[in-house]
Each structure stands twice: as structure tokens, then as C-alpha cells.
Amino acid sequence: MDKRRLWIFTAIVGILGVAAVLRFWQINTIPPGFHFDEAFEGLEAWRILTEPGYRPVFLSGNFGVPPLNAYANALTFAVFQLAGGDAGPTAMRVTAAIFGLLGVLAVYLLGDEMRRYDWRLTRAFPLLAAGALAVMRWHVHFSRMGIEPVIVPLEWAVASWLLLRGWRTGSLWSFAGCGVVLAASMYTYQGAWVIPILVAVTAGLLGWSWRRERKETRENRETGRASAPETTRHALRPTFHASRFTPHLSRSTGLILAAAVAVLLVLPLALFFLRNPDLLLLRAGQIALGSEAAAQGTFVQNLWATIKMFVPVQGTGDLDPRRNLPGAPVLSLWLAVPFWIGLGMALWRMRGPIYAMLVVGLAGLLLPGVVSEYAPHFHRVLGAAA
Secondary structure, eight states: OOHHHHHHHHHHHHHHHHHHHHHHTTTTTSSOSOOHHHHHHHHHHHHHHHOTTOOOSSBOSTTOBOSHHHHHHHHHHHHHHHTTOOSSHHHHHHHHHHHHHHHHHHHHHHHHHHHTTOTTSOTHHHHHHHHHHHHOHHHHHHTTSSSGGGHHHHHHHHHHHHHHHHHHHOBHHHHHHHHHHHHHHHTTOGGGTTHHHHHHHHHHHHHHHHHHHHHHHHHHHHHTOOOOOOSSTTTSSOOOOOOTTSOBOOHHHHHHHHHHHHHHHHHHHHHHHHHOHHHHSHHHHHHBTTOTTSOSOOHHHHHHHHHHTTSOSTTSSOOOTTTSSTTOOSSOHHHHHHHHHHHHHHHHTTTSHHHHHHHHHHHHHHHHHHTBSSSSOTTTTGGGGO
16 A cells, blocks of 8 residues: 555544544433434334334334334344343434444545546545535534434435446446435435435436537547547546456446336335325425425525525524524534535536536435425435535
């Protein structure tokens, strides 16, 4: 291992170490109390662990909850019991902390893959991205609660990473893995149901950029002009590496594979909703703007409240003490400044697919909070933390 790789490895280990301390320290006592949503999912996890015939694809209680987090908690309960511990609140919060830690690693992997699409992004870029998420109070907060929103940024980052990697290398496993993650998002949380759409949009952006590059290259050859300075150009061409263990696919075949894997794995959930259509939009119907059960508010008011939560001024954040220090913004000054600079750069470079991916991802992951009551609602929009 050369010095540069050793430095990067040491840095990412250090970042993950800091992230782990912030998420696991005194997790048995902080935060205090145990919310109804955590209790419901804990009881469901216990049923999954102790009742051999209970394998739900959707939890019909508590107004309808996707089951992935309950299955993860059932696994943690089993591990805790094997180690002589208790299947309870601490085990559930350890599950959330693990998901939060994996989210930090996923953001690093996504950032590192993005570097291969634009030479202007340095090796520090993925480290800074992971470091920001590691210390972000918003993400740390939900990494210490036994509910599922913390899985959303992990899934978006992993799905986007695998899509970009599959597009660049043609890796069968990357495309197939992307499909698995897209399916998992449908079993995670209603706020994660937007992820397959966002990944599909990203795939469309990659295809559009690839076709545009081919057209420009062909025109330049015909006119004898030099090509424009390369940014994403080198990554939009496949970089296959021969290996009998990693079959490679064309991009169109890879995208079809990802979609097929996702659809196949989501079929049980689709059949469940076909038989129980009232549960599909039950929760959404209760909290969506304009519904009779939802609190008063307008789309414009919610949009403005959601934008303001990224401004580092007290009073702009979620007021619910379960989800936030009441009124505190999601970002400190030290994180808000690079966030707004980075957003401006992404908007400026929107012609590049990786930058468009970030803007579309941010907007899409914030959308569940914009169209529902009590904006800014920090756990409905946690996916945007990535």
C-alpha cells in the first residue's frame, strides 16, 4: 500500500471511528424514553423472532409500516440474546446506529465513485462528504432512535453508487445490487418510496449525457475540431476489466437487469397491496396536504419551511423534541456554508450527470416532507442528509 492509499485508508477509518463514537456512546441511556413508534416496531420484531410462521411483507398496525427495520431488529435481538443481553430498546437503537454508520461509509463510496466522472473532484471530496455526515447532528440524532428513517440516506447513497459503478464498469453485480437496494427501499419506509424514481432519473441523465458526448465527438471528427475539455467524458465510456468472477454487461442490459431484480423482489409487496389496497396510501392520506386529517398548511409554506431548515438560524428547524432540539436548524454554520456552496456548484454544473443526480436527489428526498403536514418534519426528509 503506497503512502497516498495509506493516508486515505487512515482518514476513512478515523471518520468512521468518530461516527461510531457519536452514534454508540451511552446508547443505552441517550436519548431518554421510548416512543410509541419504537415500541410498535420492537413488538413486531419480537413476533418475527419468536413466531416461526410470522413473516409479514408489510406491518398493518400503526397505520401501515414497511417491515425491513423490524426484521433488522429481530436479527439484533437474536444476537443480543446469544451474547447474554436483552431484546429491548438498547438493541433496537444499536440497529439504528449500525445503519447510521453504514450510511457514512456509503456516502464515502458514492463520493469516491463520483470522482471517476469528473477529474475536478479531488480525493478529499469523498472524505469531506463522509466526514460531514459523520458529525451531522441531524443524522446522529436518528442513528440513536429505533425507527427506520435512518435507513433512507443509506439506501439512496448505495443505490446511486452501484448505478454509477455499474454504468462505468458494466459490472453485473453492481447492476444487480442496485436492483436489490431499490427493492429494499420499498420495504423500508414510505419516505423511501421515491428512491427508485430518483435512480431511474439518474439513469436517464447518464444516458442523455452519453448520447450527447457521442454526438459531440462525431461532430468534432467530421469538422476536424478538437474535443471540449474532458469532465465526465472518460467515465461515460465503459471501462471493462476481464474477470471470470465479475461478468460485464452492456449498459442497457445492466439497467434492464437492475429493474428486473427490483420488480421481482417487490412482487410480494405488490401482491399484498393488491389484496389490501386500503393500506397502500393509508398513512399518506392522513398526513398529506389537503387531506381532512392533516394539519393546516400549503405547499408554498411547507416548501419555504423546508428550505429554511438549512439556514443556520435558531427557530428554522423541527419543533418536536422527539425529532430535534426544538427549532434548531439541521446544519450548523460550519456545515451550512459548504452545503450552500456545494449546492450552488451542483446547480452551475447541472449538465454533468453526477451534479444533476445530487440536485434531483436532494429535491426528491425532501419532497415527502414538503407535501405532508408539520414541515419541516425531520424524520420524513432524513434521506436528504446524504
